[in-house]
Amino acid sequence: MNKIACQYTIVRFSPFIETGEFANVGIVMMASKQRYFASKLETQRYARITRFFEELDRKLYTQAIHVLKVELERLHQVLKAHGFDRRFKANDVDFAQQLFAELIRPRENIVRFSEPRIVLAENPKEKLDELFSYYVERNFVTKEYIETRLEKGIRKWLYQASIGDRFQRLAVGDDEYEAIFPFVEQVDDRPVKIIKPLNLAQEKPSKIIDHGNLWRSRIEELKRRKRLPGRVLFTVRGPEDIDTHRGHAYKESLDRLQNAGVEIEPYENKEKIIEFARA
Structure with missing residues (x-):
């Protein structure tokens, strides 16, 4: 043709x-x-x-x-x-x-x-x-790409607040299991605080649930092994249309993360995120 x-x-x-x-x-x-x-x-x-x-x-x-x-x-x-x-x-x-x-x-x-x-x-x-x-829809953008951009935003805020040096990308866990987090604060070489940007604005509700469950299972496994720091914050970006199936999947994912012991803040809440990082 x-x-x-x-x-x-x-x-x-x-x-x-x-x-x-x-x-x-x-x-x-x-x-x-x-x-x-x-x-x-x-x-x-x-x-x-x-x-x-x-x-x-x-x-x-x-x-x-x-x-x-x-x-x-x-x-x-x-x-x-x-x-x-x-x-x-x-x-x-x-x-x-x-x-x-x-x-x-x-x-x-x-x-x-x-x-x-x-x-x-x-x-x-x-x-x-x-x-x-x-x-327009930027179909080449993956959830990993989006989360990398979210990480850059958090990193910029931490350095603007003069506390960027307190956090580093680090694998948390033991010899058998570990998960990598972009912002980990350590005291005496032990992780005491984690900040993890999370994108839950995928197009399909099943994708939102899958991605939320992936990180919930990692958190629960680290907790089971007694390798999870006392405070973990996920800064989350979700769908705008929260009264749809996507919104319901988003709320369900947040509930499961919170039940696993994760603190949640919308990514846009810069002041709350800085407050958590300073504490």
């Missing part, structure tokens, strides 16, 4: 012009010769975006995306009138290219577009979904 040259742009939400920070929130794609124009925008799971721009009212995002969605639908109708509607024999390719260029022209708006890119695709719809998964 012949591949089609598709032009696409990444939609970016950039509410603070002063800093230039942005989040990828959608893809717009066009193959003018094949009369294809489509877009995919993040309209459901946008907690990552509102967390990143935490000072912002989330309504600003939803309203901006709604306005863009309406505009893209309008442009699609214009393209249909100039040949994208397959009922017409003629197709004004040059007009379509000009319209696409005008859409993505740099403006001082909170919704912006990347430079146009070209990708070859056998099926433009499938390629649009693939690009959305990569650039």
Whole structure:
């Protein structure tokens, strides 16, 4: 099957012009010769975006995306009138290219577009979904990758509080069993305190439960061997939609960890985490 040259742009939400920070929130794609124009925008799971721009009212995002969605639908109708509607024999390719260029022209708006890119695709719809998964949903990001980023945040906070040197990455356990924790404080070469960032925001409830159970079982095994320090804190990031099956799985995982003797704080509670580390 012949591949089609598709032009696409990444939609970016950039509410603070002063800093230039942005989040990828959608893809717009066009193959003018094949009369294809489509877009995919993040309209459901946008907690990552509102967390990143935490000072912002989330309504600003939803309203901006709604306005863009309406505009893209309008442009699609214009393209249909100039040949994208397959009922017409003629197709004004040059007009379509000009319209696409005008859409993505740099403006001082909170919704912006990347430079146009070209990708070859056998099926433009499938390629649009693939690009959305990569650039917006970041399907390459694993739970290990996320937890590494959470660790970097905790480490930065500890050093800002001038107590970073008290903690180190360390294997806790004995000759038969051990688990590695990113932040372990020792006194006389014995672990006395642990801080462990934990990501429980996976897409599927079963993944949330599995990951929570993995760390609960490690905690219980260390406790059974009398190798668990007296205080263990898990700084947890969970799903935004806590009233769903994912939210129920998250709450269940937290309950099991607490029953195993783990203290829990949401990752965002910086002051509480520092307070635990100082104690």
